[in-house]
Amino acid sequence: MFFIPGFVISILTFPGVxxxxxxxxxxxxxxxxxxxxxxxxxxxxxxxxxxxxxVNSLKKYFLISVAPFLVNSILxxxxxxxxxxxxxxxxxVNVSWVFYVLxxxxxxxxxxxxxxxxxxxxxxxxxxxEKHHKFLVILAQLISWFFGLANLLRAFWADAFYALGLSLLxxxxxxxx
Amino acid sequence: MEENSVQExxxxxxxxxxxxxxxFSVVIVLVTLYSIVLSPHYISAAKNLKKADMAQNVGDYNGxxxxxxxxxxxxxxxxxAHIHAAMSFFANGDPEDDDAGLYLIKDITFDKYxxxxxxxxxxxxxxxxFENTPNL
Numbered sequence: 001m002f003f004i005p006g007f008v009i010s011i012l013t014f015p016g017v018x019x020x021x022x023x024x025x026x027x028x029x030x031x032x033x034x035x036x037x038x039x040x041x042x043x044x045x046x047x048x049x050x051x052x053x054x055v056n057s058l059k060k061y062f063l064i065s066v067a068p069f070l071v072n073s074i075l076x077x078x079x080x081x082x083x084x085x086x087x088x089x090x091x092x093v094n095v096s097w098v099f100y101v102l103x104x105x106x107x108x109x110x111x112x113x114x115x116x117x118x119x120x121x122x123x124x125x126x127x128x129x130e131k132h133h134k135f136l137v138i139l140a141q142l143i144s145w146f147f148g149l150a151n152l153l154r155a156f157w158a159d160a161f162y163a164l165g166l167s168l169l170x171x172x173x174x175x176x177x
Numbered sequence: 178m179e180e181n182s183v184q185e186x187x188x189x190x191x192x193x194x195x196x197x198x199x200x201f202s203v204v205i206v207l208v209t210l211y212s213i214v215l216s217p218h219y220i221s222a223a224k225n226l227k228k229a230d231m232a233q234n235v236g237d238y239n240g241x242x243x244x245x246x247x248x249x250x251x252x253x254x255x256x257x258a259h260i261h262a263a264m265s266f267f268a269n270g271d272p273e274d275d276d277a278g279l280y281l282i283k284d285i286t287f288d289k290y291x292x293x294x295x296x297x298x299x300x301x302x303x304x305x306x307f308e309n310t311p312n313l
Contacts, residue, residue, distance in 0.1 A: 015201075015205070018198070018201055019205065022194070022198060022201075022202065025194070026192075029191040029192050032191070034188040034189075035188065035189045035191075036186040036187065036188060036189065037186065037189075038189065040195075040198060051186070053188075075205065075209060078209050078212055078213060079208055079209055079212050080212075081212055081216055082211075082212040082213075082215045082216045082219055083212070085216075085219035085220070085222070085223050086219060086252060086255075089223045089226065089257075090219070090222055090223060090226060090248070090252045090255040090256075090257060090258065091255060091256040091257040092252055092254045092255050092256065093254040093255075093256050094254045095254075102208060102211070102212055105205070105208055106212075109205075171223070174220055174223075174224075175224070175227070176220065176223040176224065176227065177227075
């Protein structure tokens with residue numbers, strides 16, 4: 001397993017960072033949670049962030065934390081789908097550069113689907129503090145464990161493998177392999 | 178995403194985004210729609226390719242030729258369809274189809290595995306037309 005500095009990955013996959021932060025901001029607005037500051041992309045760690053006010057319910061926190069994961073995942077699947085077919089399934093000879101651009105954008109978005117360390121820690125803290133909505137708490141607990149594990153496995157390229165898996169998911173569902 | 182309880186910071190107007198973010202969003206939406214719009218065409222080609230491979234695997238060479246033809250109609254530069262259609266033309270037992278098979282693989286570069294499979298069905302007289310073939 002080789003190491004690539006985070007800022008290099010962020011530069012190479014910047015569309016994913018922007019989509020992720022935009023989704024946080026958008027769903028914070030939807031949840032009527034005040035947003036104070038947004039950085040959609042920068043050369044630093046983290047590559048993007050959203051500073052928002054206190055979230056007073058697990059449902060809202062769920063929306064703000066999990067929605068970007070779903071948005072990035074779905075966009076990755078849809079955008080890479082059409083490129084995967086000519087490049088890997090049909091083995092086309094003269095593949096237009098447009099398909100490689102689609103593949104890059106879609107894959108970049110998929111790589112940034114997982115919530116960041118900070119997202120996960122905040123989410124776990126909110127889940128622990130929640131006393132009501134038993135079902136939602138169990139679901140949130142499971143999701144927080146998944147996100148925690150995903151963050152641990154980032155060192156082993158879990159985010160890249162996740163994006164790769166998403167890219168292959170629709171062709172598999174359609175039975176194209 | 179980070180929480181900050183410092184309330185004196187100015188709250189951003191909900192759903193008001195910078196112009197470049199709006200433009201970026203439009204690009205992402207267009208790219209997604211482009212991929213979705215193109216997908217039926219490529220799904221059809223990939224499904225026909227799979228059916229053609231299955232037909233070829235069970236020895237239905239003429240059936241597979243028709244299906245590979247459908248693939249090549251949707252994706253004329255599919256290397257895989259060219260190679261496998263040629264193999265079906267060579268393997269169907271009709272020598273009159275051999276030239277059609279040869280025509281399909283002109284200018285095609287094979288990898289070792291593909292070439293190994295191809296020489297099992299390709300008429301010997303055509304081997305002279307291929308250069309730099311891997312050592313088998």
